[in-house]
Amino acid sequence: MxxxxxxxxxxxxxxxxxxxxxxxxxxxxxxxxxxxxxxxxPPPQQAKTNGFSIAALVLGIVWIYWIGSILAVIFGHVALNQIKQADGRQTGRGMAIAGLVLGYIGIATLVLFIAAVAFASEV
Ligand SMILES: [Zn+2]
Structure with a gap:
């Protein structure tokens, strides 16, 4: 010593x-x-959550007068592409799909809403 x-x-x-x-x-x-x-x-490349998938899910939930829905669909597709290309180094596929679904539901309600308004103004 x-x-x-x-x-x-x-x-x-x-x-x-x-x-x-x-x-x-x-x-x-x-x-x-x-x-x-x-x-x-350093540990072998940790899988990172794709940022677009988080954005897609959040925008799908917040909706903001269908702006969020449209962006959720766009971001959801970007996220799925990026996750596919990352080849296992990125996660968030479930969130991206959830965001996409919410986005499509939002857009569907927009279409129904426009159809309803158009129908109401006809009568
Ligand atoms: Zn030392």
Missing amino acids: TTPADPTTKQCPNCAEQIQEAALVCRYCGYDFVTLSRPQP
Whole structure:
């Protein structure tokens, strides 16, 4: 056991460099003093949720006088395309489909609404 020359420093058990006593991570090698573990290689590409799928779902729900419905359909299709191209690196397919369905329902009610207005003005 070697005593550090400077009391404000400690020795890294991984690379034996003198680092700040309060350091939580070795600045030389990345040794983690919190979990007492050597630096881990970054985890293999984590699947990210596609942003468009979240937008599609939110817009499908908020509706905003059919603007949201139309955008939900557009974003839903963009999201599904991107998720397909990402080849497993992106998630959110369920949300994109939910947004698409809500968007199409919204547009369907718009069509019915226009038809009803047109019918009412005829009579
Ligand atoms: Zn170190």
